[in-house]
Amino acid sequence: MTDSKAPASEQATAHEPLTFRVGMLGALIAPFVFLIGVIAYFVVFAVFDMNALTASGLAGLIIAALFSRKYSRFWDAVISGVSSRPSVTLLLILLTVSLVSALITATDVSGGFVWLASTLGVSGGVFIAVIFLMACAISMSTGTSIGTLFTAFPIFYPAGVLLGADPLLLAGAILSGALFGDSLAPISDSTIVSASTQRYRRKVGTAEIGGVVRSRAKFALPAAAVSAILFLVIGSAVSPGTDMSAADIVDATGAGPLPLIMLVPIALLLFTAFWKRDIFLATTVGLIAGTVLGLVTGLLDFSDIISANDDGTPGGFLVAGVGDIIPLIGLGIVIFGMIGVLQEAGVFDAIVNAASRSAFARTPRGAEVVIGLGALATATVFAGVNGPSMIMFGPVADRIGAAAGLHPYRRANVMEGFTLGLGSVVPIVSSFLLIASLLTQGHEGVPEVAAPAIFLGAFYPLALTLVIAISVLTGWGRRFEGEGGAESRTPVPPVD
Known part of the structure; x- marks a missing residue:
C-alpha cells in the first residue's frame, strides 16, 4: 500500500515503467x-x-x-520484489522452521530409525523399503530434503549395504524419502513457497500451508505407496542379502531407540499446523515441546541449545539452524529481487498475456498443463533446486491458474508436483542426484553410485510426476476458487 504522506516524486517513481536500453x-x-x-x-x-x-x-x-x-x-x-508481503512472510517462515530442523538433527532421530530397522531384523529389499519410509519420516520431521540427505546417507547407506541391500536402489530410496518430506511437510521450504506464491482472488491472502498439505496428501501418499511397493519387490529381487546380525549393525552405527521419542513434538507441530493453519504457531509449539523433551530425556543439554565453542564461535542448535538457512534466505532475497524486476518490466504480463491468447491455456486443464510444463522447465534451469525455482515461477503459475479459476491449493499442487517430481531429478543437471552420488562416496568397503544411475532408482519423484500428470489429464482433485476462497468442484467465473 502506498503511503499517502510520501512525497509526490516518490509516488511517481513507484509507478514509472522499468525499461532497458535493449x-x-x-x-x-x-x-x-x-x-x-x-x-x-x-x-x-x-x-x-x-x-x-x-x-x-x-x-x-x-x-x-x-x-x-x-x-x-x-x-x-x-x-x-524483496519487500512484498509474500516475500517477507516466506523468508520469516524459513528462518523460523530452520530451528525445528536443527533441533531434530541435534537429537539424532535418524540413528533411532537405524536401531528400529536393525531390531526388526529387516535386510535386503525389505530394508530398502523400510529405509524409504524412514527417510520419509525424517524429511517430514525436519522439512528439508537436503538436510535429510546429509543426515540419512552417512548412516543408512553403509548400514544398508552391510545388510545386503542393493546400493543403487538404496541410494534411490533415501533420495526418494527426502523428496517426499519436501513435498508434504508443512515446515518444508518447498511447501511454504508453493503455498505462499499462490494468492486468493476472492479474499485477502495466500494459500494456507495446512490446507495445501491436506489437499496434496491425496497425490503424495499414493505416489509414496507405489514407490514403497517397487522398492520392496525390485529390491528383494536384486539385493544380495547378508549374514550380519542386527546386533552387529547397531554396534557398528552406535544407534539407539531413545531419539525416536522426538517424534512426539513433531506430531504436535503437525497437529497444530493442520488445526490452526498457522505455521508460526506450529513451529513455536514444536520447538518448545522438542526442547523441553530433549532436556528431560537427556538427548539435549543446555549447551546443545546455545553455547560457545572452544574456538570462540557460537554453538547450539539455535545458531546451527540459523546458519543452515541463511544461505537459502540470501538466495531467496536475490531471486525475489529478480522477480521484482521481471514484474515491473512487464515480463510476467507478457507471459500471462501470451498464455491467455491461447484457447487451450484458458481452460482449466490447459492452464494446469502450462503450469506443469513451466514448473518443470524452471526446475531444470535451477538444477532441481525446488524452493528457488518455485519462487521464480510461482507468480506466473498464480496468474495463469487464477485466470482459469483454479483454487490456490490446486495451483500450488500442480506446480509443486512437477517441480518435486521429474524436475528434481532431471539427469545430468539435477543437484539432488549429484549430492546423493557424492554421499555414496568415502565409505570403506561400500560401492559408489553415479548420479545418472540413481535416477533409475528414484521411484518417488517419478511416481509423483505420473500421479500429478494423471490428475491434470483426468481432472481428479481439481478444485476452483469459490466465494470467500472456498474450494469448489464446479468452475466459478474467475476474478482478476
Whole structure:
C-alpha cells in the first residue's frame, strides 16, 4: 500500500515503467547470469553451494542494472520484489522452521530409525523399503530434503549395504524419502513457497500451508505407496542379502531407540499446523515441546541449545539452524529481487498475456498443463533446486491458474508436483542426484553410485510426476476458487 504522506516524486517513481536500453530482454539479464552460475557450479565444477548461487544472482542484478534506462528505478524494482508481503512472510517462515530442523538433527532421530530397522531384523529389499519410509519420516520431521540427505546417507547407506541391500536402489530410496518430506511437510521450504506464491482472488491472502498439505496428501501418499511397493519387490529381487546380525549393525552405527521419542513434538507441530493453519504457531509449539523433551530425556543439554565453542564461535542448535538457512534466505532475497524486476518490466504480463491468447491455456486443464510444463522447465534451469525455482515461477503459475479459476491449493499442487517430481531429478543437471552420488562416496568397503544411475532408482519423484500428470489429464482433485476462497468442484467465473 502506498503511503499517502510520501512525497509526490516518490509516488511517481513507484509507478514509472522499468525499461532497458535493449528492450524487455534487459529484464532477463539477471536470470541469464544466474543460470550461467548454476551451470558452472552444479555441472562444470560439481559443487553445490547456495552462497555461490546467491553471488551469481547478485552479480546478474548488478550487471542488469547498468542496462536500465534509469539506474535508480531498477533498484526500486528490486526492493519492491524483496519487500512484498509474500516475500517477507516466506523468508520469516524459513528462518523460523530452520530451528525445528536443527533441533531434530541435534537429537539424532535418524540413528533411532537405524536401531528400529536393525531390531526388526529387516535386510535386503525389505530394508530398502523400510529405509524409504524412514527417510520419509525424517524429511517430514525436519522439512528439508537436503538436510535429510546429509543426515540419512552417512548412516543408512553403509548400514544398508552391510545388510545386503542393493546400493543403487538404496541410494534411490533415501533420495526418494527426502523428496517426499519436501513435498508434504508443512515446515518444508518447498511447501511454504508453493503455498505462499499462490494468492486468493476472492479474499485477502495466500494459500494456507495446512490446507495445501491436506489437499496434496491425496497425490503424495499414493505416489509414496507405489514407490514403497517397487522398492520392496525390485529390491528383494536384486539385493544380495547378508549374514550380519542386527546386533552387529547397531554396534557398528552406535544407534539407539531413545531419539525416536522426538517424534512426539513433531506430531504436535503437525497437529497444530493442520488445526490452526498457522505455521508460526506450529513451529513455536514444536520447538518448545522438542526442547523441553530433549532436556528431560537427556538427548539435549543446555549447551546443545546455545553455547560457545572452544574456538570462540557460537554453538547450539539455535545458531546451527540459523546458519543452515541463511544461505537459502540470501538466495531467496536475490531471486525475489529478480522477480521484482521481471514484474515491473512487464515480463510476467507478457507471459500471462501470451498464455491467455491461447484457447487451450484458458481452460482449466490447459492452464494446469502450462503450469506443469513451466514448473518443470524452471526446475531444470535451477538444477532441481525446488524452493528457488518455485519462487521464480510461482507468480506466473498464480496468474495463469487464477485466470482459469483454479483454487490456490490446486495451483500450488500442480506446480509443486512437477517441480518435486521429474524436475528434481532431471539427469545430468539435477543437484539432488549429484549430492546423493557424492554421499555414496568415502565409505570403506561400500560401492559408489553415479548420479545418472540413481535416477533409475528414484521411484518417488517419478511416481509423483505420473500421479500429478494423471490428475491434470483426468481432472481428479481439481478444485476452483469459490466465494470467500472456498474450494469448489464446479468452475466459478474467475476474478482478476
